[in-house]
Amino acid sequence: MAIDQEHRDWLAQMEERSKTKQKTFIDGISAKLKRPRVATAPAHPFRGAPEFWKQFDWSTDEKIERFSANFRAAGGHVAKLPDMKAVTGFIAEKAKELGAKYVVRQDQPELAALGLEAELPQGSSLSVWNTDAEEHWKARAAEADFGVVIADYAAAYTGSITVLSAKNKGRSVSLLPTVLFAIIPVERLKTRLGEILPDFDAMGRESLPAGIHFISGPSRSADIENDLTIGVHGPGVVYCLIVG
Numbered sequence: 001m002a003i004d005q006e007h008r009d010w011l012a013q014m015e016e017r018s019k020t021k022q023k024t025f026i027d028g029i030s031a032k033l034k035r036p037r038v039a040t041a042p043a044h045p046f047r048g049a050p051e052f053w054k055q056f057d058w059s060t061d062e063k064i065e066r067f068s069a070n071f072r073a074a075g076g077h078v079a080k081l082p083d084m085k086a087v088t089g090f091i092a093e094k095a096k097e098l099g100a101k102y103v104v105r106q107d108q109p110e111l112a113a114l115g116l117e118a119e120l121p122q123g124s125s126l127s128v129w130n131t132d133a134e135e136h137w138k139a140r141a142a143e144a145d146f147g148v149v150i151a152d153y154a155a156a157y158t159g160s161i162t163v164l165s166a167k168n169k170g171r172s173v174s175l176l177p178t179v180l181f182a183i184i185p186v187e188r189l190k191t192r193l194g195e196i197l198p199d200f201d202a203m204g205r206e207s208l209p210a211g212i213h214f215i216s217g218p219s220r221s222a223d224i225e226n227d228l229t230i231g232v233h234g235p236g237v238v239y240c241l242i243v244g
Contacts, residue, residue: 049194058191063156064242067189070159074217076238084114084183087241091148091181092119094239100124100145104177107131107168110150111183129170138172147177147235151184153196154240158216161240162196165211174213180235182215186244 030037058066068078081087091114095103103126105111117126127144130137141147149169153162161182165171174180190196200208219234 053192054194056192058156060186060189063189063191064186067154067156067159067240067242070156071217071240074159075220076159076217076240078240078242080242082244084110084243087183087243088114088116088119090241091116091146092121094179094181095124095146096121098145098179100179102144103127103146103148104129104141104144104173105148106150106170106173108150110185111148114148116148129173130168137170138176141170141172141176144177146179146181147173147175148181149174149183151182151188151240153199154184154189155191155193155196156189157192160193160214160216163213163215164209165213166209171211171213174215175234177235179237179239180215181239181241184240184242186242189242 026037064080068080071078079090081090091103094100100120101124103116103120103124105116105126105128107128107130112128120126127135127140129141149163151161152164154160155162161184163169163171163174163182174182200212215234215238218236218238221229221233
């Protein structure tokens with residue numbers, strides 16, 4: 001007990017010493033600026049987005065147009081497709097065109113309904129994430145030519161898709177394959193991120209997903225000399241397929 005009290009006393013002394021150094025440092029800056037030190041926090045009369053922004057909304061056609069323009073500007077690809085059958089044909093055609101041999105997809109009912117297994121070119125195979133407890137799924141995703149996910153949300157104003165992680169929706173499916181196909185049902189396409197984020201607040205801390213990923217085009221990275229490299233931290237090619 002005596003040792004614990006000694007530690008608490010030592011920590012209190014260190015905190016007091018730190019505050020004294022901080023005060024001396026800030027007072028020195030105030031003196032050089034020739035104005036008194038601000039002792040109270042400034043007022044913040046506004047919190048969050050202004051009301052006019054909360055009401056800002058685009059029509060469905062404009063959301064599609066703006067999302068497509070913003071996503072393409074970041075180096076991604078966008079296709080507008082009438083239904084999920086067209087999605088199957090699009091991905092199968094790209095597999096043939098790009099010579100994809102291995103595809104991994106999330107374990108989602110909408111993706112199972114695509115029937116991709118039967119439509120991929122001969123010699124191509126498909127795995128469903130986390131359906132085999134013995135499989136090394138991260139390694140398999142890293143080997144994949146294509147990853148297929150379904151977006152939980154998308155925001156037109158920023159050209160971003162949102163993909164949540166879960167046991168059957170591994171983040172590796174969207175992060176590790178060479179090419180990513182993100183399917184966006186048109187009803188999940190919002191105007192602003194402000195329409196998406198409140199849903200996470202409503203979930204509560206205990207119900208939040210393991211990961212919330214915002215994807216705005218292919219992976220892009222630049223060093224200190226601004227040499228841009230594509231595909232370092234994720235897929236180098238990303239297709240967003242807007243459906244409906």
